[in-house]
Amino acid sequence: MEETNRTAAGEKSAERRVIIRTVGLKKIYTMNNVTTEALRGVDMSIFQGEFISVMGPSGSGKSTFFNMIGALDSPSIGRVFIDEVDVAQLTAEELAFLRCHKIGYIFQSYNLIRYMTALENVTTPMAFGGVQPDEARERGMNILDLVGLKERWHHRPIEMSGGQQQRVAIARSLANDPSVLLCDEPTANLDLHTGQEILDILKRLNVEKGVTVICATHDHRMMNICDRLMWIRDGRIDRIANREDVHIEVGGIEGH
Amino acid sequence: MKEINIAEQPWLSLKRTVKITIDGIRYRLFRATVTVAVIVVAVAFLMNILAESLIKRAVAADTRERSDNAQLNSNWSTKLTSTGSPESIVAELARLDASADVNVETRNFIRLPDDDFARLQSTARDVQYVLDFFDDLDYAKRRDLIKTAAGLEILDYLARPENFDTFKLGLDRYRMIRFEMDFDKLQKLIGQRADFRRTLADIIAKRHEANAKITAYLKAEYKDNPTLVNDADRLAMAMTDADGKFGDVIRSAGFNFDAKRIAPIVADQAKNQQFILRMKFSITGASNKTRQLLAQEANKIPSDINEAIMWDYLESASFAKRYIQVMQESGMDTASLTPELLVKLAKARKETAALARAKRLTMDSGKGFMGLGERLAYLLVVSFLVCGIGITNAMMMSVTERFTEIATLKCLGALDGFIMIMFVLESCIMGIVGGTIGAIIGAVIGTGRMMASFGVNFFAAIPVLDIFGGILISILLGTLLAAFAAVVPSFKAARLAPMEAMRVE
Numbered sequence: 083m084e085e086t087n088r089t090a091a092g093e094k095s096a097e098r099r100v101i102i103r104t105v106g107l108k109k110i111y112t113m114n115n116v117t118t119e120a121l122r123g124v125d126m127s128i129f130q131g132e133f134i135s136v137m138g139p140s141g142s143g144k145s146t147f148f149n150m151i152g153a154l155d156s157p158s159i160g161r162v163f164i165d166e167v168d169v170a171q172l173t174a175e176e177l178a179f180l181r182c183h184k185i186g187y188i189f190q191s192y193n194l195i196r197y198m199t200a201l202e203n204v205t206t207p208m209a210f211g212g213v214q215p216d217e218a219r220e221r222g223m224n225i226l227d228l229v230g231l232k233e234r235w236h237h238r239p240i241e242m243s244g245g246q247q248q249r250v251a252i253a254r255s256l257a258n259d260p261s262v263l264l265c266d267e268p269t270a271n272l273d274l275h276t277g278q279e280i281l282d283i284l285k286r287l288n289v290e291k292g293v294t295v296i297c298a299t300h301d302h303r304m305m306n307i308c309d310r311l312m313w314i315r316d317g318r319i320d321r322i323a324n325r326e327d328v329h330i331e332v333g334g335i336e337g338h
Numbered sequence: 339m340k341e342i343n344i345a346e347q348p349w350l351s352l353k354r355t356v357k358i359t360i361d362g363i364r365y366r367l368f369r370a371t372v373t374v375a376v377i378v379v380a381v382a383f384l385m386n387i388l389a390e391s392l393i394k395r396a397v398a399a400d401t402r403e404r405s406d407n408a409q410l411n412s413n414w415s416t417k418l419t420s421t422g423s424p425e426s427i428v429a430e431l432a433r434l435d436a437s438a439d440v441n442v443e444t445r446n447f448i449r450l451p452d453d454d455f456a457r458l459q460s461t462a463r464d465v466q467y468v469l470d471f472f473d474d475l476d477y478a479k480r481r482d483l484i485k486t487a488a489g490l491e492i493l494d495y496l497a498r499p500e501n502f503d504t505f506k507l508g509l510d511r512y513r514m515i516r517f518e519m520d521f522d523k524l525q526k527l528i529g530q531r532a533d534f535r536r537t538l539a540d541i542i543a544k545r546h547e548a549n550a551k552i553t554a555y556l557k558a559e560y561k562d563n564p565t566l567v568n569d570a571d572r573l574a575m576a577m578t579d580a581d582g583k584f585g586d587v588i589r590s591a592g593f594n595f596d597a598k599r600i601a602p603i604v605a606d607q608a609k610n611q612q613f614i615l616r617m618k619f620s621i622t623g624a625s626n627k628t629r630q631l632l633a634q635e636a637n638k639i640p641s642d643i644n645e646a647i648m649w650d651y652l653e654s655a656s657f658a659k660r661y662i663q664v665m666q667e668s669g670m671d672t673a674s675l676t677p678e679l680l681v682k683l684a685k686a687r688k689e690t691a692a693l694a695r696a697k698r699l700t701m702d703s704g705k706g707f708m709g710l711g712e713r714l715a716y717l718l719v720v721s722f723l724v725c726g727i728g729i730t731n732a733m734m735m736s737v738t739e740r741f742t743e744i745a746t747l748k749c750l751g752a753l754d755g756f757i758m759i760m761f762v763l764e765s766c767i768m769g770i771v772g773g774t775i776g777a778i779i780g781a782v783i784g785t786g787r788m789m790a791s792f793g794v795n796f797f798a799a800i801p802v803l804d805i806f807g808g809i810l811i812s813i814l815l816g817t818l819l820a821a822f823a824a825v826v827p828s829f830k831a832a833r834l835a836p837m838e839a840m841r842v843e
Contacts, residue, residue, distance in 0.1 A: 145840060154749065154837035167344055174754060178347035181836065182751020193746040193839055197365030198358075206358075210751035212348040254750070266840055 098129040101261060101294050102151050106160035109146050109317075120146040122317035123160070130261070133288045133295045135304045138314035144298055145266070147314060151296065152187065152264045153180050165261065182211045186255025186293075188265040192247040194239040200226060200250045201235040207257040225253045229283055245276030252283055256293075263287065265297040281307055350756050359763045366736070370768055373732040377772025378779065380725030381816040385780025386787075387714050388808040392801050393788040398700035400799035405693050410600060411607035414580075415573055418552050418588065421545040424538040425469070425489045431462035443594040447544035448537070461534055464519065464527050468492065471517060479515065483508040490538075493531040496524070544592070551591040574615075577608030610683060613675070617683070620665055621648055627668045628661060653684040692795040699791060722819055729823035733765055737831040744831050745839035754832040761828030765820040773816025777809040 107124040110117055120143045128134055128151070138144040149155035150162050153169045162169045164184065172180060181187075194203050201222050208218040226232045229249040239247050248268060255263055265284065269277030285307045288295045297304060305311060311328055313320035363370045422430075430440050436455060445455050472480055472492060483505050487495035496502050502525075509517055556572040566572045576584045581601040588595040595601060620628045621643055633640040635657065636647055652658050658677035666672050737744070744757055785800065 149837040149840060152749075152837075154840070155835065172344060173346070175346040176344045178748070178751050178753050179345050181749055182347060187746075187749045187839070189746070189839060191742075193742055195743055195746065197361045202361075206747075207750040209350055209354050210347065210753075210756075215354075258751075 098131070100127045100163075101130045101132075101165055102128040102296075103163040103166075104151065104160065105163070107147070107150055107157050107162065108159035109143070109150065109155075110158045120317055121150070121157070124314075124317075124319055126312070126319060126322070128262075128294065128296060130294055131288070131292045132310060133285065133308045134297070134310045134312060135308040136296065136298045136312050136314060137300070138320070142314045143317040144314050146317075148264065148266060148296075148298055152185055153177055178210075182207055183258045184261050186252075186257075186260040186263045188248070188251050188255050188263060188268045190267040190270045192239070192244070192251045192271075194247055194250055194254070196239055199236045199238055200231060200242070200253075203239070203250055204253045204257055207254060211258050213258075222253075222257070225256050226250070228256070229253045243276070244272050245279060248272060248276075248280050249283065252280070252287075256287070260293065262294045262296065265295065265299075267298055267300065269299065269301045269303075277301060278303065347751055347753055349753065355756065355759060355763065359760050359767065362760075363764055363767060369732065369736065373729060374768050374772040374775070376725055376728040376732070377769055377816050377820060378776040380721050380819070381773045381776030381812050382780035382783070383721050383776075384718055384815065385777040385808060385812040386784040387718060387780075388812065389781045389784025389805055390788055391714065392804045392808055393785065393792075393799075394700045396799045396801040396804070397696050397788070397792055397796045400796060401693050401696045401700060404689075405697065407603065408607075408690060408693065411577060411604045411611065414588075414595070414600075414604055415570075415577060417593070418573060419549060419569065421542045421549065423489075424535070424542065427538055427541055428462050428465055428469070428490070431459050432466035439594045439596070443592070444541055446592055446594065447548070448540050458534075458537060461527070461530060464523070465490070465493070465534065467519060468524070468527070475515065479508075479512060490531070490535065493528050497528045497531070502528075548591040548593060552587065555587050574608060574611060578605055578612055580605040580608060610686070613679065613683060614687075616671065616675075617648065617652075617680070618645055620670055621645070627664045628670075631661065631664050649684045649687050652680045653688070655681050658684075689795055692793050696792050696796060722815075726819050726823045729765065729768075729820055730826060733761060733824045733827035734830070736764070737761065737827045740831075741834060741838050742841070744834050745836050745841075748834070748836035749839050757834075758828045758832040761831050762821055762824045765824030765828075766817055769817035769820025770813065772820070773813035776816060777812040780812065781805055781809055 104124050104126055107121050108119070109121040110119050112118075122143075124143075124147060136144055136147065146155070150157055151164075153162070153164060153172075156170055164180065167180075169177070169180070194200075195206065198206065201219065204222040204225055205213075205215075205218040208221065209215070213221070223232060223235060226235050229252055231246060231249055231253065234242065234246065239250070242250065248271075252263075252268075263284070268284070269280050272280060281301070281303060284295055284297070287293050295308075297308065305325060305328055308325055310322060310324055312322045427444070430438075430444070434441055436442075436445075436459060441455075441459075450458065469489065469492065472484060475483070484492055484495055484501075496505060506521065509515070552573075553569060556569060556576055560566050560572045560575065563572075563575075566575055579585070580588070580595075581597070582605075585595060585597055585601045585605075589597070620626075621632065629640045629643050632638075632643045632648055632651060635651055636643070638647070652661065655677045658680040661680070662672055662675050662677065665675070747757065748754075785805070789797070789800075
């Protein structure tokens, strides 16, 4: 069953470009002589323009997997290719460049810089990327407009609601026009309505801009908008399914 | 969709880095204020001590100069009547240039050519080194090495071979003390001691001759004046004419008495001395009107009136006027006494007292860096260490509470170097702010304290430029300290893994 699904997904997307690929990904943490295998060999490909949800209980290795494909941590064994570039081969400066330009990060607790205004938060990655201040300001305003917060550009995070903060965070992640958005439970701290807004924005970006969205989530509404779902359990891929296939089984999943 | 071409991340502009850092400090203003306060205290302490020792040093120099001037009369009076010990002549020869007044004089007395005089001075320097060496030893060591020999006798003592051996053995025992002259040279010096002594004796004899001329002149000049009972009285009187005929007598006796610069000062001081003597006599009588006047004014009984009280009240011109009147009424000599003169003398007396006080207070100053003593330097190092640890702690906490922020910045593409610079810069900014405030506070307190203890007499002696230099040094030290203290915490911040951003608090 699992095999079939993976093959099916692979065949369906055969002609599409692979943006992130992992090969035999393993991560072993050693602390006080106790070794924990957080990932036990993950092979998978994520295609360009795809909206993929990663699901799994706590301690399943989901976060570790996220850190790997987000170039935030290096695997113990195995490789991560982001657009066919082996992350392990990159220097610290190149990794910074990769994080700055190619991947947008969205966090569960927004992680906006508290002492910066919405606009400054959005333009900071641009500044890191070497964009001139005037241009950064203009682009920042456009992106804030995209998430509907143009009017509040001068507000600091503390003056905004959770949903607005997350929208600023999305705007920030888009600052350097990344190929991949990596979202770590983006709706977990939000109420249903606001969470839906965030999901809508993510979907819109996915459809309109063709950004690859990878979402770690417990939110079942994600199933309605994603292209593929991936379950991780005990450091392994439990199953990968296309949304259409899952829809049929919704009854079975609701119990989870 | 654009291709991924991995390049190296550029450095963020300094302007933006500074802005981010300052915004961060403003956001955490309270913590920053506390950290700044730590720096303020340490730097204020530094600057306070620095300002005090700078002022002390300047006042010490000022005091030396002023009291050297103030004592010109008494120094010359001594010189004209006594010859000085051989050791004092050695010190003059060793410590002063050949062009110094006293050495020119010595040369005139013994009529040595340049080369010979230079050789004499060099021998004197060597002898002085030996004398200084033994004078700097503590009593036990000194006794151990040369028994009770003192002054030039030391050379005689060491001339005996068995004593010289004891001395050498003793030096071996005390490894801490260093005798820097080699033994051959010392032996040679000991060998020359007879010649050297002869020269010294010659100088003394010539000086004695000169002094005798002066005394003879004084005896002849004042033989009809019965009030001048001894040589000292006669000399004091004659000195009032130091810028005139008596000055010529001094010069003709062979002394190097500068007619232009020194003589007028000496004469002036001698005159004042005469006035002071006269004023002293005005209250010595058992019962007189001047004494009663002072007693009334000071609300004391007449027998308690002394010279100090008199001069205290003579500082007021109106009282001085009344005093002179009373003196006149009682038939005392008031020739050329004016209220202004008395006020001037009273003030000069105060100044002399202040000079003596300042001399006493500044006795320990002037050693070590910028006049800091060893003990103060030690205290400063300790205070800076404590302050440094305090800043390190504050920065460490700043880093810890900003884990998520730092990791997020790294996810957004910040380089490790940027994070490091951000924290060091934060610390530096606090160092500059704290250093400036602290330096100014310290300078004000230090100057105020010193002014309080020395009095307005030394206002002109405050080394303003030095103090400004001290302020700059303090600010620099405060900033450097803050920067150093931030190195470890900022290193920790820079090494933080970006995946910390994913952690949910």
